[in-house]
Amino acid sequence: MAKAKVATTSLCGCFGCHMSLLDIDERILELIELVDFDRSPINDFKEIQGPVDIGLIEGGCANEENVKVLQEFRRHCKVLISVGDCAINGGIPAMRNMVPLAECYEEAFLKGPTVVNPSGKVPDDEEIPLLLDKVYPAHEVVKMDYHLPGCPPSADTLWAALTALLTGKPVDLPYELVKYD
Amino acid sequence: MSDRRIAFTIDGRKIEARAGQTVLEAAEEAGVYVPRLCWMKGLTPAGACRVCTVRVNGRPQSACTQPAAPGMIVENDTEELRELRRDVIDMLFVEGNHFCMFCEKSGACELQALAYRFGIAAPKYPFMFPRRELDASHPDIFIDRNRCILCGRCVRASQELDGKHVFDFVGRGRDKRIAVDAEAGLGDTDCAATDRAIDACPTGSLLRKRVGFAVPVGRREFDRQPIGSDIERPAAAE
Ligand code: SF4
Numbered sequence: 001m002a003k004a005k006v007a008t009t010s011l012c013g014c015f016g017c018h019m020s021l022l023d024i025d026e027r028i029l030e031l032i033e034l035v036d037f038d039r040s041p042i043n044d045f046k047e048i049q050g051p052v053d054i055g056l057i058e059g060g061c062a063n064e065e066n067v068k069v070l071q072e073f074r075r076h077c078k079v080l081i082s083v084g085d086c087a088i089n090g091g092i093p094a095m096r097n098m099v100p101l102a103e104c105y106e107e108a109f110l111k112g113p114t115v116v117n118p119s120g121k122v123p124d125d126e127e128i129p130l131l132l133d134k135v136y137p138a139h140e141v142v143k144m145d146y147h148l149p150g151c152p153p154s155a156d157t158l159w160a161a162l163t164a165l166l167t168g169k170p171v172d173l174p175y176e177l178v179k180y181d
Numbered sequence: 182m183s184d185r186r187i188a189f190t191i192d193g194r195k196i197e198a199r200a201g202q203t204v205l206e207a208a209e210e211a212g213v214y215v216p217r218l219c220w221m222k223g224l225t226p227a228g229a230c231r232v233c234t235v236r237v238n239g240r241p242q243s244a245c246t247q248p249a250a251p252g253m254i255v256e257n258d259t260e261e262l263r264e265l266r267r268d269v270i271d272m273l274f275v276e277g278n279h280f281c282m283f284c285e286k287s288g289a290c291e292l293q294a295l296a297y298r299f300g301i302a303a304p305k306y307p308f309m310f311p312r313r314e315l316d317a318s319h320p321d322i323f324i325d326r327n328r329c330i331l332c333g334r335c336v337r338a339s340q341e342l343d344g345k346h347v348f349d350f351v352g353r354g355r356d357k358r359i360a361v362d363a364e365a366g367l368g369d370t371d372c373a374a375t376d377r378a379i380d381a382c383p384t385g386s387l388l389r390k391r392v393g394f395a396v397p398v399g400r401r402e403f404d405r406q407p408i409g410s411d412i413e414r415p416a417a418a419e
């Protein structure tokens with residue numbers, strides 16, 4: 001049987017969820033028996049190579065690039081999973097959602113106590129993705145098939161969900177594995 | 182109080198209430214958990230959150246305010262009512278700013294515990310991200326209104342258990358918020374760190390300072406057992 005394809009990405013996240021995936025320890029040897037990785041920070045592919053069975057999304061959408069990547073994943077992934085609180089509710093980055101965007105820029109680039117910015121301007125190079133008005137959970141941008149909450153979800157949670165999906169079983173996690181912190 | 186028993190059923194199970202008991206209290210005594218949030222043992226029920234909604238002879242009622250009556254047919258744990266409760270909890274999450282990942286109450290929060298019990302992995306409604314005020318003016322207590330669900334437990338506990346009137350609501354609809362009995366904030370009220378009102382808060386909205394994350398993850402109240410499992414008992418054999 002051909003191995004399943006898995007792709008992963010970190011949008012507006014801290015890579016904590018990816019670290020939690022690595023936390024499955026020696027089970028990673030079992031995992032690579034079951035899957036091949038498509039685009040992922042683990043192999044550093046920048047584009048999705050082909051059809052993907054399972055896409056893991058860490059982080060919400062804070063800028064236009066996040067939205068494009070998420071849409072690319074949705075196009076290519078049969079099953080798309082929000083991994084972690086940032087993908088599910090915006091997480092820590094969404095703390096800026098209560099502050100108007102102009103004020104965020106001002107604080108970060110002009111008036112903040114640690115700012116050194118002789119130009120006195122907000123950077124606007126076209127290489128820098130434009131920020132969205134606020135940070136959006138993944139499921140408010142595209143359809144997500146599963147949600148694995150946690151900051152980060154534990155290695156056991158990720159392992160249980162992945163192995164269930166890879167072996168065609170329902171993703172029915174026990175009480176201890178679904179937590180918001 | 183008379184000791185005449187009031188017989189009724191919940192999901193077909195026979196329950197006997199004492200006169201004066203509500204459906205929620207009689208159910209609890211019989212080992213049936215009716216999910217609740219604004220209700221707290223020892224406080225006047227407020228019927229505010231609707232998490233305890235049951236059907237009484239077919240009509241939706243809040244179990245925490247509904248007096249038990251003979252012959253009532255109560256539905257509690259049905260798919261329809263679980264769905265309704267899930268929706269209420271969902272809405273409470275999206276209309277506030279509940280950052281569980283850094284909240285000291287996480288693991289012991291009744292709102293979060295209900296979401297766990299109902300298997301909510303993500304809310305189905307869009308987040309509102311409202312702007313809410315913090316009050317850190319008291320030396321020993323703070324109010325983080327981002328986490329307030331307007332249950333009114335602090336309002337009632339302050340009056341009924343502490344003999345004070347520290348908290349009350351101001352505003353209406355989406356502008357409704359918890360307020361304190363002093364212009365300058367909580368620090369100017371007679372609220373004390375020992376007040377029962379602080380413990381009455383089901384979320385992390387009212388907390389004592391310098392306590393932080395005292396209980397390790399894994400040993401907190403709802404880490405291993407769903408909320409309500411201390412109440413639930415199988416029906417006695419007849
Ligand atoms: S502060 Fe706490 S107890 Fe008071 S109304 Fe808000 S959530 Fe309820």
Ligand code: FES
Binds near residue numbers: 216227229231
């Ligand atoms: S517990 Fe009954 S309405 Fe809130």
